[in-house]
Amino acid sequence: MNSLQTPLHRVQGLGASHSGTGHFWRQRITALALVPLGLWFTFAMLGLAGTNEVAVLSFLAHPWNALLMAAFASILLYHMSLGLQVVVDDYVHGAGARIFCLLLIRFVVIATISTCLFALIRIAAST
């Protein structure tokens, strides 16, 4: 007890890790959501395999399918950014390189989610 900090000040904030259990929970909850969504995606891909462009277009233009595909793509990409963050945390040392990699992952993920959603809107609008 050589510290002059009060016990209250010591427990405030999130310490050296800068974060709490938020990352852990988000990874688990997105994983749980991806089990049914991944099964639906497999069902959809098998149903569309060997068909033509018209079948794929009309499938994805259906509101429920567009919604499920939007949910699958965005939750998948969010889960991906959480997972890749752990890989960077484990293997990329040095604050600068680490921040660069984490920002790059976030930029790519946000850009890819936007691209997927925009593509789905274009598909819905085209039919």
Add this chain to the structure above:
Amino acid sequence: MADKPQQPGHERPLSPHLSIYRWQVTMLASITHRATGIALSVGALVLAWWLVSISNGPEGYESFMSIATTPVGLVILFGFVWSLSFHMLNGIRHLAWDMGYGFNKVTATQTGSLVYVLSLVLAVGVFAFVWTGHAGYLQ
């Protein structure tokens, strides 16, 4: 001692690294989970590419399919299918662990082997399903 500051990374003990351990199913499954996760990140980008190609009309879709259905494309597709199967099955194994089930050493090894077998069966099953003409039911 006092005039020689501690040099980081020099003569300091390291924790045992990968090469020290005997290879085990649980360890291999953990490494494979991460590897398939990284592979599926590439798969997510291909999913975006697929959606964009459909939104670009018939020519865009044709150009995507002409690349995807090459032998190399099909091998990569099989890789994605197996990766998704493995990552999902092993992910369920992880979720069970998070709830406190299956931590027993024998159980963890058995479920690890099971995930490898089931993921291969699933991936081969998906391709067999398509090649025997059962797919395409959403026409």
